[in-house]
Amino acid sequence: MLNTMAGKTQIKIKKKSEFMRTLKQMSYNKLAVFGAIVFAIELILVILAPLIAPYGYAEMDMAAAYQPPSWAHLCGTDDLGRDIFSRLLYGGRYSITMGIFSIGISVMLGIIIGSTAGYFGGKVDNIIMRFLDIIQSLPGMLLTIVISAVLGSGYINTILSLSVNGIPGQARMLRAQMMRVRGSEYIEAAESINCSKFRIIAKHLIPNSFSPLIVQATMGVANMIIMAAGLSFIGLGVQPPASEWGAMLSGSRQFIRSSPHMVFFPGLAIAITILALNLMGDGLRDALDPKLKR
Amino acid sequence: MRPVIEVKNLKKYFPVANGVLHAVDDVSLSIGRGKTLGVVGESGCGKSTLGRTIIHLQEHTSGEIFLHGDDISNLKGKELRKVREKMQIIFQDPYSSIDPRKTVDATIREPLQVSKRYKRNEIDDVTTELMELVGIDNRLRMSYPHELDGGRRQRVGIARALALNPDFVVCDEPVSALDVSIQAQVLNLLKKLQQQRGLTYMFVTHNLSVVKHISDDICVMYLGQVVELCPSKELFKNPLHPYTKALLSAIPSIDIHNPNKPEILKGELTSPINPKPGCRFASRCNFATEACKQPQKLQEISSGHFAACCRVREIQ
Numbered sequence: 001m002l003n004t005m006a007g008k009t010q011i012k013i014k015k016k017s018e019f020m021r022t023l024k025q026m027s028y029n030k031l032a033v034f035g036a037i038v039f040a041i042e043l044i045l046v047i048l049a050p051l052i053a054p055y056g057y058a059e060m061d062m063a064a065a066y067q068p069p070s071w072a073h074l075c076g077t078d079d080l081g082r083d084i085f086s087r088l089l090y091g092g093r094y095s096i097t098m099g100i101f102s103i104g105i106s107v108m109l110g111i112i113i114g115s116t117a118g119y120f121g122g123k124v125d126n127i128i129m130r131f132l133d134i135i136q137s138l139p140g141m142l143l144t145i146v147i148s149a150v151l152g153s154g155y156i157n158t159i160l161s162l163s164v165n166g167i168p169g170q171a172r173m174l175r176a177q178m179m180r181v182r183g184s185e186y187i188e189a190a191e192s193i194n195c196s197k198f199r200i201i202a203k204h205l206i207p208n209s210f211s212p213l214i215v216q217a218t219m220g221v222a223n224m225i226i227m228a229a230g231l232s233f234i235g236l237g238v239q240p241p242a243s244e245w246g247a248m249l250s251g252s253r254q255f256i257r258s259s260p261h262m263v264f265f266p267g268l269a270i271a272i273t274i275l276a277l278n279l280m281g282d283g284l285r286d287a288l289d290p291k292l293k294r
Numbered sequence: 295m296r297p298v299i300e301v302k303n304l305k306k307y308f309p310v311a312n313g314v315l316h317a318v319d320d321v322s323l324s325i326g327r328g329k330t331l332g333v334v335g336e337s338g339c340g341k342s343t344l345g346r347t348i349i350h351l352q353e354h355t356s357g358e359i360f361l362h363g364d365d366i367s368n369l370k371g372k373e374l375r376k377v378r379e380k381m382q383i384i385f386q387d388p389y390s391s392i393d394p395r396k397t398v399d400a401t402i403r404e405p406l407q408v409s410k411r412y413k414r415n416e417i418d419d420v421t422t423e424l425m426e427l428v429g430i431d432n433r434l435r436m437s438y439p440h441e442l443d444g445g446r447r448q449r450v451g452i453a454r455a456l457a458l459n460p461d462f463v464v465c466d467e468p469v470s471a472l473d474v475s476i477q478a479q480v481l482n483l484l485k486k487l488q489q490q491r492g493l494t495y496m497f498v499t500h501n502l503s504v505v506k507h508i509s510d511d512i513c514v515m516y517l518g519q520v521v522e523l524c525p526s527k528e529l530f531k532n533p534l535h536p537y538t539k540a541l542l543s544a545i546p547s548i549d550i551h552n553p554n555k556p557e558i559l560k561g562e563l564t565s566p567i568n569p570k571p572g573c574r575f576a577s578r579c580n581f582a583t584e585a586c587k588q589p590q591k592l593q594e595i596s597s598g599h600f601a602a603c604c605r606v607r608e609i610q
């Protein structure tokens with residue numbers, strides 16, 4: 001009787017805290033915690049941009065153009081005399097969210113497409129993969145430009161056009177992993193106990209094959225931010241004078257010799273974001289792997 | 295009494311690059327309630343495929359399968375799901391047959407959740423019962439497979455197979471991946487469960503001492519075909535088919551003064567791809583003659599003792 005009771009309480013604990021347990025596992029990983037803290041600080045700064053930023057993001061002062069970092073302008077000013085620090089804070093709102101959302105969408109669609117191809121194999125796989133081949137045979141940037149041009153500029157449209165570009169990579173990665181896992185005996189066992197196809201995919205195949213996806217996704221955020229910059233550079237994407245990290249980076253590349261700070265700070269902002277996300281991603285991957293549990 | 299499982303002329307062919315692989319070729323057998331049929335043969339003789347085909351993990355090419363007298367050969371969808379609950383499988387390798395990302399609890403619980411036979415609050419209790427039944431400590435409930443040893447893992451596999459109260463269980467070499475000391479534990483557990491629940495086993499193995507310990511009847515397979523079928527004791531006392539004789543002579547003896555002289559078979563296993571008609575063992579058989587090139591039929595030599603060899607009476 002006592003045994004039974006003990007079992008029950010244990011199960012209740014588990015059900016309550018599937019998410020909390022993962023967080024707890026992550027908290028053992030110091031690097032992941034560091035990444036999370038950096039990212040959290042970044043988010044706070046970006047959210048509170050109007051309170052923190054010393055200048056407006058479009059406030060021009062031609063007399064103060066090209067100034068190197070000083071106490072008046074923490075990160076200097078750009079060619080139009082706008083305060084780079086303020087523009088970074090406002091720009092983060094676009095860059096961080098665009099990067100994460102577009103990767104998020106492409107990972108979700110990638111999982112759906114990749115797992116369908118990976119599980120069913122054969123003809124289904126062939127059709128899906130050839131379709132992805134078509135998408136991948138177009139230069140990524142060109143595809144994004146075309147979609148973005150069709151959808152029109154703007155925040156959400158930019159995210160959508162960026163995410164299409166990421167789908168094939170994610171889908172391929174998951175498919176390859178699924179192919180590996182599909183032959184395992186535990187998948188056969190799941191079939192023999194009458195698990196539905198959906199259940200096998202969602203509860204057995206995906207949990208066992210998605211860890212490389214996490215790493216790839218966190219790396220992908222950087223790529224997406226740069227791609228977004230490319231879009232705003234040709235007049236799609238986020239429209240000036242609104243600031244955005246990638247656009248700041250690409251817009252100031254002609255001044256890299258005379259005023260390197262104009263390139264340095266947006267680049268640094270992107271690098272810090274990626275690093276933080278990567279550390280978090282690694283931590284998440286490890287936390288989800290029972291073999292690495294403590 | 296009606297047999298629990300009856301198989302008639304079951305065939306399973308795999309198309310391969312250079313022909314058709316006859317994995318299971320024209321196998322007929324039946325197993326009565328509470329009995330164990332041991333299926334032995336060397337690797338690649340189709341014994342695992344036979345088990346998997348019977349419980350519909352693989353589709354059969356032709357033939358008929360009966361469960362409690364009902365033809366289940368061509369069931370699909372809902373009906374197949376119903377029948378599958380009655381037929382389960384215990385896998386060979388407990389290291390690969392359990393999802394590494396699921397706890398012991400989640401693995402045993404899954405068939406219960408899928409079947410919808412139990413309510414949510416009942417599932418906990420049934421899971422606990424099952425763990426007790428197969429002898430896993432409750433403290434291991436939230437452990438992951440990699441934290442358990444092979445024997446415990448195999449117990450998890452057994453609990454999962456028995457969760458839905460099947461009538462027929464295919465044991466696909468359930469102990470061959472385990473240490474010898476643990477093999478005995480698991481075998482005894484399987485025997486105990488058979489007595490408690492009236493289970494019918496098909497015990498696939500290449501280990502003759504294991505099969506002797508657990509089977510009522512034994513079926514010897516060679517390249518997809520049954521070459522001999524008889525009660526377990528009879529087989530070890532009086533093997534008829536030349537292949538069975540060679541197989542039994544290969545069991546090492548522990549008597550150093552009277553060691554076995556294994557009959558070493560010459561030649562390779564003939565290919566199961568597009569085999570010629572006639573006895574498939576003929577190319578390695580010391581007694582082979584022209585007559586062996588004719589297709590061989592399983593014939594009753596003495597009461598309950600079947601062998602597929604045309605010369606069986608002559609070579610006694």
